[in-house]
Each structure stands twice: as C-alpha cells, then as structure tokens.
Amino acid sequence: MPTPKNTTTSFPRKPLLYGTVVVLAAGLLGFASYRATAPDGSPRNTGSAPAAEVSADPGAGVYPELAKLARRDADDRLATGRTDAPVVLIEYADFKCGYCGKFARDTEPELVEEYVKDGTLRIEWRNFPIFGEESETAARAAWAAGQQDRFWEFHRAAYAEGAKEKGFGKDRVRVLADEAGVEDLDRFMKDLDGPAARDAVTKDQEQAYGIGATSTPSFLINGRPIAGAQPKETFTEAIEAAAEQARATTTGNAGNGARDAAE
Template sequence: MPLSRRTLLLAPAALSPLLPLRPALAQSHESGLAERGAGKPDAPVTVIEYYSLTCPHCATFHRDTWPQVKKELVTPGKMRMVWRDFPLDQLALAAAQVARALPPAAYEGFVGALLSTQDRWAFNRGADNIAEIAKVAALAGMSRAQVDAAIADEGLRKAVLETRLKGEQEHKVASTPTFVFNNKPAPGALGFERFAQLVGEASGA
C-alpha cells in the first residue's frame, strides 16, 4: 500500500506523553529498543549516527563513507558505531519499525539494503512502498505478515518516535545524518577524512 510521506510533526510538546512509555512497553519490544551497532563494545570511541531511511544524505554516507569507516576504524577496534532512528516522515518510520523487528544480526544488512535502494521503494512515485520494503525484508527471512505486524505495532512505533525525540533533546539533532562524537554533534554526510579526524579528536589522539 502506498504510504503518505507527510513530514512527522514531532514537537516535544506533542511527544511528551511518550516519555514514560519505556517501562510499560511489552517485552516483545525490548529487543527492538536495544542498541543496534557495529564494532567492539569496549572500543575507545563510540559514534552515534542519527539517520532516516528516506534521507538521501544518509544513503550517500552509507554508500561512500561507511565501507571505509568500517574497514579502517570499526574492524580494527578504534571505534564503535551506534545507529539511532530519526525518521523524517511516515514512510521512514514504517521502515524503521520493520528494521527494529528483525534480529540484531540482520539489522545492518537490512538497513544497508534499504539505503542503497531508496529510488525503488522511497522515491518511486506510485510504487507500493510497503511491498517493496517487504521484498527486502524477505531476504532477511521476514514474511509479509511479519512486516505488516511490525508496522501495525503501536508500542514499537512509539518507541522509535521516543528515540527521535531523545535525539532532539539530548544531542540537538535537527537533520540527518547527524553524528555524535563524545556529545559533539556533526551534521551532514561526512567524508572519510573528516570522520576519521573527529574520531581521533574524540579519542584524544
């Protein structure tokens, strides 16, 4: 079914009722709310990326910079990357819910596949957006029924929106992608050299 791309109105006042929901969420949502990341937990630097699955700049970073970051900084143990949802519209929110419903081991691959095929499912006017997302999810072992259930899950939806709200409040995130190096936000699709420089500064090197 085609999904509206209407921008989310996520003013803090509108979302304040969501803040106390975390303790009350069903256990089925606990895995979805768990940290999603790549790299050693004890790496000297942790970088947070706030991203939206319908953000072209996020796709640019994933395509042009992330492979080198992963090879030269994450794999050797110099940093850990943590991904946090910051959906910019209703379609991005639905896609984020599907991603969060997958097992953690499948998360990075699924997100990468969606970011690399945005033109097919996010910007193809007239396309059945959810059907296209479901095709990618199927490669990760998720049935269409499971995709629909994830999108219909109100608890999961509220949890994803809570993550976005916390990004706005704690790290002053206003656009995607935004990277946080030791609580210092750096917006935009950073190139590798600038990204590595900020990692070095965060590590004190």
C-alpha cells in the same frame, strides 16, 4: 533561517533534555545541518572544505553530556562494534534521506573497515524519521529486521542506489526484508506494526529532538556533534581525536591508580 529545500522538514521544537550545555551543541547541529544541506544560492559546503570543521584538539567541540547518550548495550540490534570500543558514533538518520544514503554507501563502509573491525569504533543507529509516514514505516521495518538480526542487511538494501525512489510502503519494506535475508517475514510484518517498534522509534526520535537535531543525518562522536553527509576526512579526524582522548584518559586513570596503590 530558511528551511533547506528537499532535505529537512520543520518540526515543533521540543525541550532540550540533557542540560543547558546542550544548547550550544544544538546550535552547532542546526547551523552545520543548514550549511551542509542548504539550497542553491545559500551558504553551503561547496566541496572545497568540509561544512563541519573538526579541530585537531581532541577536546574541542565535545560535550560530555552528549557522550553519555551512547548505550553500549550488547543486546542492541541496531549497533555494530565492540561495546567497550573507545569511540562511539551515534547516527540519527532517515531512510528517505538522500544524504543519509550517501553516507551509508560512500563513507560508513570505510569507517567499518578501518575503525570498527579493529575495535576502535562502535556505531549505534538511531531512527530519526522526519519525512512522513513512509519514513516511519521504514524506521519500524528496520527495527523489526533487527529483531531477527538483519538490521544492517536491511539498512544496506534500503540505502541501495534507487531504493528510496521506490518508496517505503508496506509491500516495499517486505521486499527489502526479503532481500535482507529476514527469515520470518510474517513475524517481520507483525513486529513492524507492533507497539514495541513504535516505542523504540519514538524513543530514538525524542533523543534526536532532545539534542536539537533538525535534519538528517546528524551524528555524535564521543559527544562531538557533526551534521550532514560530510567528507570521510571529517569523520576520520573526529574518530582519531576521540580515540586519542580516550587513550589519554585511560593512561591518566591507570597512572592515578598506580600512585594511589603506592601510597
């Protein structure tokens, strides 16, 4: 399969970390990524239908082992939404990725308004830099901004129209941090070059490789893989199906508990 032009970079395939079932999810991510970002003349999403179709069946395409990757950590500075939200969207992305920027500008804010604010959805970011040194710098910078509770502000500044074209060198990420309202810029610069930032980014990278992600953006919604900057409707359908499944599970567990108590 050819590598999509200007959208992804080839990497050594690393071992899948989460069991044999993940091989199927990895194949889905790889194919959907290619369909979503293929060069002209190749099979791709033409706009007439989403490249990643989501079944109305809440359980279709869901891998329980992947659902376990949600951290639900109250101290996670790179996440937004309730830790007990019934649905968790994990995003693996790169700040130099144009498709990631499209999702960040066009789709994510609407998902926040509709689902994060009402407690249905939690979004957890994973740094997945795949475009070289500047991608790595931007990823560590985002983590460093998060240490001063300005990750999402940095995220917004880095994905603003035209930001990617200015690059993500050291001087540039400092400017972005200032735009994001990072208070202590000297600490920010120290943090982004520190071992904690490098370890955090590597951990996220390894997780992405481990599930077979080969391009950005890649997503998991309660264990359902979705690849590419799909139309909003794709995410809406997946989130609502996952929320329905979570409600059904909760209701079933409550019913079982009541029956156990009665016995």
